[in-house]
Amino acid sequence: MKSIKILERLLAAIPIMIGVAILVFLFVRLTPGDPVDLMMGSAGSVSQQEIQALQEEFDLDKPLHVQLYIFLKDVVRGDLGDSFTQREPVTDIIGRALPATIELAFGAAFFAVLFAIPIGVYSAVKQNSITDRLSMAFSFLGISMPAFWFGIILIIVFGVKLGWLPISGRLDYGFNFPSVTGLYLIDTVLARDWPALKNAVLHLILPSIALGMQLLAVLARVTRSSMLEVLRQDYVTLARAKGLREFIVIVKHALRNALIPTITVLGIQIGVLLGGNMIIETVFAWPGLGRLAVDSIFSRDFPLIQGVVMIYAFTYVIANLVVDVLYTYINPKITL
C-alpha cells in the first residue's frame, strides 16, 4: 500500500518537472544576454559568419516556439541537450557534479544533526541555565553568520594558520580507486582504500561545517522548543513516576516524539543544502552543482541552466517525499 502511494507521488512529479522545464526555458531566454556573444569574449576580432554558424548550431536562430518544441521533444527522451560552452551532453556534466553536491549536503546535514540534537535536548532539559543561554546565543550567531564569511574564516584558521585541513577540492592527487557511485566516501569504502577515505573525509570537514552551520543553529532551536513542549506531557511525567532513569525518559520517551518537527525541518533543509550551496562550493572550490549553476548563468549556457534547475526541482520533490515517508515511521498515526 505504502509503495503504491510512493509511486503515485513520484508519478505526480512528472507534470511538475515538465512545468518547471517550460518555465526555465522561457525565463532564461527572456533574461538579457547573448550566449554566443559571451562565448566569443571581449578580445580580438570575430567574423560574423562564425557567430551565425554558432547560432545555427545552438538552434538560436529558430523561432522561440520551435526551440521549445525541440527542447521538450528531447526532454521527454531524457536528453537535456548539449552545453553551449562545454559541448558535452548536459546530463554528463550534471552527472559529474551531482555526487559532489550530494556528498557535501549529507556531510553538512550530518554535522548539523550530530551537534544540533544534543545541544537542543540539553538546552531544553536545563532550560534557562547558562549553558542553555550560551547555546541559544551561539545558534543565533550561526543563523545570522553569512556562510561566505564563515567559510573564509574556517579556511584561514584551519587551513592557513593551523595547517590541519585541506581547503579546496574533494581529494588529493594520487589515489587510485574505481569510481562506482561518484560519492568518494562510498567508493573508497567499496575499494577498501582507507587512506583515500581518510583523505576524502578530511576534505569534507571544512565545507560541511561551513554549509551545515546554519542548519545546526536552526535544528538546535527547533529541537529545544519541541523538547520543552514534550517534556511537559503527561506520559513523560508517567515515565518518571514509573521510576525510569532520567536518561531513558529523555531519550526514549521524550526525544522520539520531539523529533518530528526536527525531521520536517531537516527534510526541507536538505533540499536547501542541495540547492543553496553555490557560495560554499565556490569558496571551497567544490566541483558541484551549485558552481555549475553559477557558471552556466554567467555564460548564459541555456541547456545547462535548464538542466541544473530541473535537477533542483526534482531534489525538492524527492526531499519532501522522503520526509513524508519518514513521518510514517516515526509517528504511525500519520499516513501518506
Place this chain on the structure above:
Amino acid sequence: MKNKILLSLVMLLTILFVFAGCSSGNNDQEGTNQTSQEQEEKEQAEKPVAKKEVLTVAIPTEVLTLDPAMHRDRVTETVIRNMFDGLVTRTTDMEIVPEIAESWEQTSPTEWVFKIRQGITFHNGEALTADDVAFTFNRLVTEGAVDGESSPRNGLLGPVEKVEATDEYTAKFTLTEPSPVFLAMLPFQEVVPKDYIEENGSEYFAKNPVGAGPFKFIKKDSKLNEQVIMERYENYWGGSPDISPVGNAQVDVVIFKIMPETASRIAALQAGQVQIVQEIPPDMIEQLEADSNIEVKGADSTRERFIELNVNKPPFDNVKVRQAMNYAVNYEEIVKYILNGNGEALKGPYMPKGFAYNDQIPGYDYNPEKAKELLTEAGYPDGFDVVIDAKADEKDVAEAVANQLRDVDVNASVRVWDYAVLKEKIAEGSRLMIAANWGNGSLDPTGILEPKFKSGGRGNFSFYGNARVDELIAKAMVETDSQKRADYWKEIQQIIYDEAPAVFGYITQELYAQRANVTNWEPSPDGRINLHDVGLE
C-alpha cells in the same frame, strides 16, 4: 527493532566522527600533498622510491574543453597549451619563436610555407608530420569539421583558406587575402594528431586528448570542473630551442585546480596547498609580500581598459564634451592609488607595447580647468548627470573616475552590472558611459582598433564611426608592407585620439603569486602559464 536501527545509526555516526577527529590530528602520516620540507624529508626517509614532484596551479574558472579547436577561452588555453605545442610560440617578452615549425617562409603575399621539425612524437607515440599540421588547421577553418560542429576559433586565423602537406615535413598555408597578423595568431593554435582523431572521433579526443606538448593528460581524477592533471611526457622533443632550458619538463606532475574564489586561492597559496596563483587583486600585494614563502610577480596585460562614450547621444555627441572627459580624468593617479602602481595610463586608444604604436600622440593631460572650459563651450557650463556602467571588476576604478568627474561639475555615479545584461543594453545603444575592456593577445592594432573603433565593430560600444578610419582599417588589414601598415595604423590612432570616443584609460599589470620554492617561472603578458621549464626546490 526500530530502537536497534536508531542505536546502530548513532553508533555509526559516533565512529565516523571519532575517525574524522583522529584523522585531523595526525594529518601528516600518510597524506599525499605535503609541502613543508620536514614532511617531505620524513616521507623520503620512509619510502625508498622518490615521491613525485607535484606542481599545483590555481586557476579562477573552469576548463571548458580539452579540444584545442573548441573554445575561445583564455583559462582553457592556458591549461591546454601545456599538453599541446604550436607551430610557433612566444617568449615572455612576446617575441615569436619557432616551436614545432623549424622555420617558415612567406612565398607570396597569400602563401606561407612551414618546415616541420623532425622527430617530434605525440603522447601516443605517433610521429608528428605535416599531415597533422594540415589537419589541425583545416579542422579550425572548415565549417562543420569537428564532428559536424564548427570551431569557434576560425576568426582568430583570419583569411586562412586551406593548408596542405606538400611533403612529410612541409606544410603550405593558403590565405584568401594577405594577413599581416597571421604569424601573431599562430602561438595560440595547437597541433593535434590526425590519425588519432580520425580513428576515435572528436568527442573521444576531447575526453582523451593527445598532444605533442611537454605534459600528457592523465584522465584518472581529471574533471574539467575540478582539476586537470598532467604528467611529464618522457619522450618530449625538448621545446623551442630559443627558450632555454631545452629538454623534458622539470616537474613530474602538474595539476591545474579550479578555485573560483580569490580569497580561497590566496589562502591555498599561503597554506602551501597550491604553488602558483592567478589573478591577485592589487590590494593583496602588501600582505602577500610580507610572507617570505611567497613571491608576487606581474606581467603587463594585453587588455586595454577605457570608458567608452556613446557618440550618438547627448552630451557625448559633442566632441568637446568627450575631450573634456579626457581632460577631467586623471588615470595616472588612479593607477597609482587604486591599482597600487600596477598598471600604466594610456595616452590614446592603443598600448605602447604593440606594433605600430603612434608615439606622437601627446595624451590628454589632467587639466580640470580646460575640461570646464570645453564643457562651457559645448553648452554645459553647469555640467550634467551621467551614470558610468561597469562590471564588478571595474567598479573601484569607475568610482574613482566618477569622483574626478564631479570636480568638473559632471554629476557621475556608477552602476554595476552583470556583463551579459549590460552587453545587451549597450547593443541597444541606451547606455552613455561604459567602463569596458578589450583584450588583444596579438599585440597588433588589428585585434583592438578594428573591433572597437570601426563602424559596426563587434566591440564598438561608443558607436563611433569615421569614414576615414574605416577606410584606413580596411587598407591596413590587408597591407603586407609593414612600414605602410604601421603608417595607416598610426593615422588611425591620431584620428581616434582627436575625436575621443572614449576616455582613454590604462592597461593593468596582471598579478600572479607563487611559492618561493617554484623556480624558473615568469608570467607572460598573454596570460599563458607555461610550465615546461618550471621546477620545484
